[in-house]
Amino acid sequence: MTTSDSPDWERRLAAAWAELDSFEDPAAFRARIAGLVAERPADDPVGLFERGAAHDSTGEPEEAVRLYRRALAGGLTGLRRRRAVIQLASSLRNLGRPDRSVELLTEERAIPAERLDADETALTAAVDAxxxxxxxxxxxxxxALSLALGALSPLLPRYNRSLAHYAQDLLKTPQGS
Structure with missing residues (x-):
């Protein structure tokens, strides 16, 4: 196990992310993440993802998109892969490419549940949102409304069945009716 694969590295990374809102200078936060990522091999997919997320979280979606794409192309796996798809799609939408966002998230949504681990499955509602x-x-x-209501329905203390049913009914009625 290398230093960058250690629980200590993940702990230090989580601590940096927990302090995101305390940074007044976005470049300082990106530098902190870059410093941690520098402990990993060059072009490491995890490092590319974390740098992309740092750019995304500090108002640089163009650079985030580039880094997310490199991370995914480099073989990013597991929970970070799913997060990268969600975050890439969100950034593309914010950059005026909602069509590409729909494509990515529709593909992600089509992954059978048995191919996902519990952490990845926990992000299913985020994919839908x-x-x-x-x-x-x-x-x-x-x-859009059908998906949002469908994602919300399991979280309600009551009316779950009714809301899920109404969410599906939205798809049966033509747009604009």
């Missing part, structure tokens, strides 16, 4: 935003930006409001 960001897909709903992208669908709304492409004028597919009823699909």
């Amino acid at each position: 960001f897909l709903a935003l992208a669908l709304a930006d492409t004028g597919r409001d009823r699909e």
Whole structure:
């Protein structure tokens, strides 16, 4: 196990992320993450993802997109892979590419649950939520609302069945009706 694969590295990374809002200078936060990533091999997918997330979280979505793509192309796996897809799609939507966001998140949504671990499965509602935003930006409001309500329904203390049913009914009624 290298230093960068250690629980200590993950702990230090989590501590840096926990302090994100305390940084007045976004460049200082990006530098802190870059310093941690420098402990990993060059072009390491985890490092590329973490740098991308740092750029994304500090208002540089173009650089984030570039880094997320490199991380995914480099073989990023597990929970970070799923997060990278969600964050890439969100950044693309924010950059005026909701069509590409819909494509990415629709593909992600189609992954069978048995191929995902518990941490990845926990982000299923996030996939749906960001897909709903992208669908709304492409004028597919009823699909967006259906997804959002479907993701919300299991969280309600009551009316779960009814809300899930109504969410599906939205897809049966044509847009604009």
